[in-house]
Amino acid sequence: MDRNFSVEQYEDWIRIRQISNIPFNYYAIYLDHQLAANFYRGDTFYLHTSNRASPSHLIIAAYNLDRGFPTAVGEQYSLGTRDRNFKPGDILVASDNLNETMTGYIGHSALVIDKDNLIESPGGHPAIRKDTIQQFLDKHPVHAQFRPRSKKNGKAAVEYATNYLKKYKDNLDQGIEEPVFSYNLSQSIEDPWEHIYCSKLIWLSYFHGASYKLDNDYLWYSPEDLYTNLLASVDFELIYEHEDVEFIINT
Known part of the structure; x- marks a missing residue:
């Protein structure tokens, strides 16, 4: 399965970068099944995690809202695996x-x-x-x-x-x-x-x-x-x- 995003985890922040050409314009980011952030348009986003317990699971829900019916995809990633x-x-x-x-x-x-x-x-x-x-x-x-x-x-x-x-x-x-x-x-x-x-x-x-x-x-x-x-x-x-x-x- 081809990914739409690249996720990089650092000490107290996460970088999310879109690597596909799908024209998404709204993104909902979940950490450990809790909504952490919303982003509108763009292809690179930064999420600070310094004020959270070390998250282990990230979900990206991406939408294209410009069409007659919204198009959505969801991807999940493991975090905290560097240790x-x-x-x-x-x-x-x-x-x-x-x-x-x-x-x-x-x-x-x-x-x-x-x-x-x-x-x-x-x-x-x-x-x-x-x-x-x-x-x-x-x-x-x-x-x-x-x-x-x-x-x-x-x-x-x-x-x-x-x-x-x-x-x-x-x-x-x-x-x-x-x-x-x-x-x-x-x-x-x-x-x-x-x-x-x-x-x-x-x-x-x-x-x-x-x-x-x-x-x-x-x-x-x-x-x-x-x-x-x-x-x-x-x-x-x-x-x-x-x-x-x-x-x-x-x-």
């Missing part, structure tokens, strides 16, 4: 979705491979990709971060995921689309080449890479399963959790 750190093998699990109707039911997850990047299976094509941690935080502010207590296991999982992504790209270069993204319930959780989805990628990386098996209660290994298991596991440490993380059903 967080990410290590190989960390697992990010979100209960929110870009499709808000699925929030709390599906969620998303990804495997951190270094301080800036992760590997994920986001849906569609490509089925597996390397991307930045920041884009995950921007798209999924309602998430938790877990860290393996064993650095060896974390690095082994990352090595597997990295090689897995390389083999997947090699397959695509040869015209072979394996695996494909699917939640097909008949698939084997241990088979990496028929189907893949976000939390299965995590399961495979730890199972095949680190010989560590994450428990599964039903047919597919959902982000809810991943979150619940990691939260209860003595082998993982909860590093961060947004206060609104919640899965509605046990999948």
Whole structure:
């Protein structure tokens, strides 16, 4: 999903800059779900935060009011992430979705491979990709971060995921689309080449890479399963959790 804005956070202020060409003329800015400011026209705005508790969530609602019917878009961003750190093998699990109707039911997850990047299976094509941690935080502010207590296991999982992504790209270069993204319930959780989805990628990386098996209660290994298991596991440490993380059903 292409962004309309760039958000930069500094010690006591935030700069918001429009990077798309959509002719917005009214902006409402929310910090932690509270209206913080309104702006009219322009493409760069500054929001002071020195008189607030450290905000963690920003929403931009932008409108074009000049047409017969108002046009509006909304984007959300995570704040305060500069003080967080990410290590190989960390697992990010979100209960929110870009499709808000699925929030709390599906969620998303990804495997951190270094301080800036992760590997994920986001849906569609490509089925597996390397991307930045920041884009995950921007798209999924309602998430938790877990860290393996064993650095060896974390690095082994990352090595597997990295090689897995390389083999997947090699397959695509040869015209072979394996695996494909699917939640097909008949698939084997241990088979990496028929189907893949976000939390299965995590399961495979730890199972095949680190010989560590994450428990599964039903047919597919959902982000809810991943979150619940990691939260209860003595082998993982909860590093961060947004206060609104919640899965509605046990999948």
